[in-house]
Every structure is written in structure tokens, then in C-alpha cells.
Amino acid sequence: MVNRSPETSAFAGRAEFDEAVEQARGAAQAYYDTGDAVMTDADYDELADRIAASVAAHPEWDDRGVTTAVAAGASAGGDVRHPTAMLSLDKIKTPEEADAFVATLGGDGCLVEVKLDGLAIRAEYADGRLTLAALRGDGATGEDVTAQVRRGIAGLPSELATPWSGEVRGEVYMTVEDFEAASANRVAAGGKAFVNSRGAVAGAIRSIDRAYEAPMTFATYEITGDGIDPAGTHLGRMDRAQELGFPAACRLIPEVAGECFTAEQVNAAIEVIGGRRAALVFPIDGAVIKANAESTRRRLGLASRTPYWAVAFKYPPDTASTVLRDIEVRVGRTGRISLRAIIDPVVVGGTTVTRATLHNPQWVAEQGLALGQTVAVWRAGDVIPRVTSPIGEQPHGLTPWLAPELCPQCGEAWDKSSLLWRCHTASCAAANALAYWCSREALDVDGAGDSFCDAVIEAGLARNVADLYALTADDIAELPVGKTTAGGTVMLGRSNAERIIAGLEASKQQPFNRVVTGLGIRMTGRSVGRWLAARFKSMEALRAASVEEIAEIDKMGLIKAQHVVDGLIAMSDVIDRLAGHGLTMRVVDDGGAKPLAGQTYVVSGSVPGYTRTTVSERIEALGGSASSSVSAKTTALVTSETTTSKAKKAAQLGIPVIEPEEFARMLA
Numbered sequence: 001m002v003n004r005s006p007e008t009s010a011f012a013g014r015a016e017f018d019e020a021v022e023q024a025r026g027a028a029q030a031y032y033d034t035g036d037a038v039m040t041d042a043d044y045d046e047l048a049d050r051i052a053a054s055v056a057a058h059p060e061w062d063d064r065g066v067t068t069a070v071a072a073g074a075s076a077g078g079d080v081r082h083p084t085a086m087l088s089l090d091k092i093k094t095p096e097e098a099d100a101f102v103a104t105l106g107g108d109g110c111l112v113e114v115k116l117d118g119l120a121i122r123a124e125y126a127d128g129r130l131t132l133a134a135l136r137g138d139g140a141t142g143e144d145v146t147a148q149v150r151r152g153i154a155g156l157p158s159e160l161a162t163p164w165s166g167e168v169r170g171e172v173y174m175t176v177e178d179f180e181a182a183s184a185n186r187v188a189a190g191g192k193a194f195v196n197s198r199g200a201v202a203g204a205i206r207s208i209d210r211a212y213e214a215p216m217t218f219a220t221y222e223i224t225g226d227g228i229d230p231a232g233t234h235l236g237r238m239d240r241a242q243e244l245g246f247p248a249a250c251r252l253i254p255e256v257a258g259e260c261f262t263a264e265q266v267n268a269a270i271e272v273i274g275g276r277r278a279a280l281v282f283p284i285d286g287a288v289i290k291a292n293a294e295s296t297r298r299r300l301g302l303a304s305r306t307p308y309w310a311v312a313f314k315y316p317p318d319t320a321s322t323v324l325r326d327i328e329v330r331v332g333r334t335g336r337i338s339l340r341a342i343i344d345p346v347v348v349g350g351t352t353v354t355r356a357t358l359h360n361p362q363w364v365a366e367q368g369l370a371l372g373q374t375v376a377v378w379r380a381g382d383v384i385p386r387v388t389s390p391i392g393e394q395p396h397g398l399t400p401w402l403a404p405e406l407c408p409q410c411g412e413a414w415d416k417s418s419l420l421w422r423c424h425t426a427s428c429a430a431a432n433a434l435a436y437w438c439s440r441e442a443l444d445v446d447g448a449g450d451s452f453c454d455a456v457i458e459a460g461l462a463r464n465v466a467d468l469y470a471l472t473a474d475d476i477a478e479l480p481v482g483k484t485t486a487g488g489t490v491m492l493g494r495s496n497a498e499r500i501i502a503g504l505e506a507s508k509q510q511p512f513n514r515v516v517t518g519l520g521i522r523m524t525g526r527s528v529g530r531w532l533a534a535r536f537k538s539m540e541a542l543r544a545a546s547v548e549e550i551a552e553i554d555k556m557g558l559i560k561a562q563h564v565v566d567g568l569i570a571m572s573d574v575i576d577r578l579a580g581h582g583l584t585m586r587v588v589d590d591g592g593a594k595p596l597a598g599q600t601y602v603v604s605g606s607v608p609g610y611t612r613t614t615v616s617e618r619i620e621a622l623g624g625s626a627s628s629s630v631s632a633k634t635t636a637l638v639t640s641e642t643t644t645s646k647a648k649k650a651a652q653l654g655i656p657v658i659e660p661e662e663f664a665r666m667l668a
């Protein structure tokens, strides 16, 4: 057994302990039987650790199998008896615990492989034909899923190319893409969206006559049978498995497929897998460290629930639970509804998060989400945090949240023809266009927020961004921009009006790329604005460019290029008037030195004194390029974090990392 982290504390009293056991068993029942989440895995693991620490301190306390049985609390296995037990794995969380495990191997070799997050399955073959497939169940017996497997699981064929007889064990899982598809297919067939990919596998593999497509994949980690040396090594057996057509879990990340002999090698492999976690197409919840040679495995042996020759390293959770407090409804630049969850602060993926996105109104309704309810929030790598599921039963007395039937901006009905509702009214489109133009990522007009833009459109003072430049402080000082708590009207006021007019004046000095960005052409944003400005240098040249010429820009593509051409034509008059008002219509080269020429930087997080846009602009003004993803071409990654996927990728590729403060000095 692996030593538990010192901070794990035992329960003080028996009653508290019994309650925790009950809670853990209930959670396991939901987790294994239905794939539902009653708590996050991290919360479950903490509870199980505390139960284990309590049993260690009070051996007479009965934990009803939580620490000694496979899937304790879940419904009893099934009709199929496994010839040898299908075990669980002991968990570790720190490099020191990994060191301790490696020490137990006594210098023998081990492997570090991905711990796939799906369901354990075993399949028997006779003369190349699948004869039986069963789930792990309680470890001793499991459910027969032969018919479901025959429906098709990639990597677990009903018939092999050779007449092989034997048994494979492994994990059935869904790739990220297949999970999204299975979930959408189930909703289209009148069912509920799946909560996560493991839950999706649990649901799909158990329903024999499901009315929706749910593509699944298999990878093996154990094999016995014809031509397999039971006394050999894991790597040897996996070679044979691959020859037979079963993908091996240990080969899914080729960089870590070799044998390790030292704790340093093991921890380095754990780091590599952890660094790639957010970008992997298959779901993992850890890495498995396991002895390679059968002789080592036999020497170390098995406990009742787990082998002593393998452990699972669990990465810091990328999912945390918190309480949903509010949902803000906004209309995006392209008229699409966007939902933002306001949540109690929670640390997830190494950062404190207070806001998260939500899929769409239908998903929220299906999940029955209510304000005040506990939800799971997921954040991986640098992605925007997302609410992935409600956790547990909805507390009594809460009413499910429903999105407003009307657009909160213009009061008209949504177009609900797709899951992401849209508002198509001309006033909303115009107000969104103005708000985008004035936003920090475009012309950054001081003081001109959403309520000002709505009010200008409402009052008929502007129909497009060019009209803004004809306004005076007198025109806008009395615009109604809000309501007092007593229901009275709040006016913009003279000083705010003057601030906005000064902000509009100052925006005439903004560089050309921001003018291009601010036009708000579909499928474009600040990066495309910068690429177009850098490539064509002036509005004149940009307007003269063909779709093909624009598409030649790296990462651009024909579809975006077509939108650019169409957008520029549609906004022809507006652009002419903007030019007339003195907005910057060409790249102004300050003639300064270009010390970053030929260099590419990836900035992750904030650099003092710069916004995300201005830092990219500054890099480019100094002759360099700003990119969003780390690759072999990256000169350096700018970040103060060491645990993000970008930082790990940079470490893997040997790319230098620069602290944001130092980078700010380089740009000065």
C-alpha cells in the first residue's frame, strides 16, 4: 500500500465516519451504475483517503468495502464470472509518492501509460471470433455486454484477422469528438445530454437497443492466450496485442512508451503525459505506473482491491465543484446568445475562477440547472472555464433556470432554429457592432460601454460606427443609459459625454489593424485584423485583394477570406466615411529598430503594462510575430505559470520561458 499524503486527516468520531462511508458508497453507486456525478472525482478521492486514514487509526471501524473492494456501493456485478479478478488501482498524487513506488520495484523496469477514463472491459476470443465481452462490475463478476460490443467498438473487433484464442482486457472510452457526437445524437433521439465521456460510455454500452449512435474505442492493457508468454514482459505482450489488432494503452503517447528504471524517468514521463492532457483526443484521468516484467509483478503480488505492482498517478483536478449563483444572458457580436455563469470562487486547473460559460439555453433547461445549485466547473489548459454538469440532486425548493424568451437587449423574440439562439434585429446588430468597435480589443473608446451603444441606437443618433464620429457631447449628454433602483432614468451626463467624445477623438490614433478588427467582419477577430494589416498594409490594398490572395495568409483559409471580401464590400460606405473622419487607414511604420525580426513569441497570461492586443501589436511593431500556440518554431513562451499545457509543451520542446516582467522590459 502506498503511503497517504500527510495532510489526509482521519474522521474524529465514529458517527462522522459512518456518514462518510454512506456518502462514498452512494456516490459510487451513482458513478458506476448510471454514470451520474454526485460529487467530483477529486472530492470522492479526498473522502476515500479520509476513510482510509480513519481505518488505519481505528482498524475496528468497518468501511463496508470502500477501501478494500472494487466499486463498493455500486450494484452487484453481473452474470459473468471473471476468471481472475478485475482490480482497481491504488492512487498517488505527488512525485514523492511516485519515488516511493519506484523504490518498491527494487531497480526492475516499469512503464508509465495513460490512465484512460472509460470503463474496464474484458473480451474473450475463440479462433478469432469474439465470444464474450463483460464489464468489470464488482471485480469478481460483471455485466455481459457481448451484443453491444458486436455492434461495433473501434479496436475491439468481432472478428480478428487471425484465428486467435485468448482474452484481452482494457478500457472502452469515447474520444472527445465522439463524446460530443454521442451526446448530440442522444439529445436528437429525445434523450438527455451526457454529463461526461465516462458516463456516456456507461450509458451507451449498457443499452442494447439504443436509438442513437455512440461511437466508442478500446485500448488494451492486459492480454493472455495463444502466443502470449505469461511469464514475459508487459511490452512484449502489448506488441503481440497490437499485431492482433488491439491498440495498446501504453503506446497511445509514443514519447513515454519506453521502459523506466529510475524515479526521475518515471516522474518525467508523468510530466509529459500531464502536459499533453488538455490537448489529447482521448480522455484520461491519470497515468498508470506498472512493473514491466511478470517476475516483478509476481514478487510484489496483489491486495484485495489493487495490485501492489501498479499505481495510478492522479493529476491535479481540472474539475471542481462550486455553487451557481447567477446566469448572465448576453448577445454576442454576431447576434448569438451567450450564457455566463456567476459562481462562488473556486480553484480549478490552478486558478481561481468566478465565471464560467454554459453550453446553451436548451442544455441548461435539460439539466434542470437552478441558481443555488452545486455544479461541476471544468478548466483545462488555457481554455475558458465551463460548467459541465449539475452535481447531485437539485436541492429542494429551487426552480430550474430558464433563459428569457426575448433578447434582453432589444426585447424581440430569439431565432431558435439552432441551439445557440440568435437575435437578428437590425437594432441589436447595430448596437453590437458599435459595442464591438468601442471595445478594448478594437478601437478601445474610453467610456463607451454597452449601455451607451444601446442608447445611441435606440435614440436614432447612430446607425453604424461611422455615425459615432459626427456626434457632439451635446447630442449625447441626455441619453438615458440606465435605471435607478427606484425606477427613475439615469442620464449619461455631460462629463461622461465629454469623456466619450474625447475617447472617439483619441481612437483616430489607433493603429490600422484595430480599424480592420473593429469592422467586426464575421469569423474575424483581433488576430485576423493583425494578419490582414501586416500583409496588406493599407485599406486600399486590402480592398483590392482577391479571396485567393487573402486566403494565402497562414491559418486563414478560403471561407474566412470570403467573409473578409464580402464584409469589406458591405461596409464600403462606412469605411469611406471612417477614412473621412481621420481614422488610420494604413500601417504607420515608426521607422524604429526591429530587434525581434524573425522571432515568434507566445504570450500566455498578462504582461505588465499591456493588454492581450497591445502586447501582440508591440511584438509586431518590433518586427516579431505573436502566436497563440507553442511549436518548434516558437522563440520563447512568456508566462509565469509552470503547470499550464503551454508551459509543459515548451518544456517538452526545450523552448525557453520568459517571465512577463522581463518580457515587458524587452518590449520597452
Ligand SMILES: NC(=O)c1ccc[n+]([C@@H]2O[C@H](COP(=O)([O-])OP(=O)(O)OC[C@H]3O[C@@H](n4cnc5c(N)ncnc54)[C@H](O)[C@@H]3O)[C@@H](O)[C@H]2O)c1
Pocket: 027, 028, 031, 037, 038, 039, 040, 041, 042, 044, 045, 070, 071, 086, 087, 088, 089, 091, 113, 114, 115, 116, 117, 118, 119, 120, 121, 136, 170, 171, 221, 249, 250, 288, 312
Ligand atoms: N465522482 C464520484 O462520485 C466517484 C465515485 C466513485 C469512484 N470515483 C472515481 O473512481 C475512482 C476509483 O475507481 P476505480 O476503482 O474504478 O479505479 P480507477 O478507475 O481509478 O482505476 C482502475 C481502473 O483504471 C482503468 N485503467 C485505465 N487505463 C489503464 C491502464 N493503462 N492500465 C491499467 N488500468 C487502466 C482500468 O479500467 C482499471 O479498472 C476514484 O479514484 C474516483 O476518482 C468517483
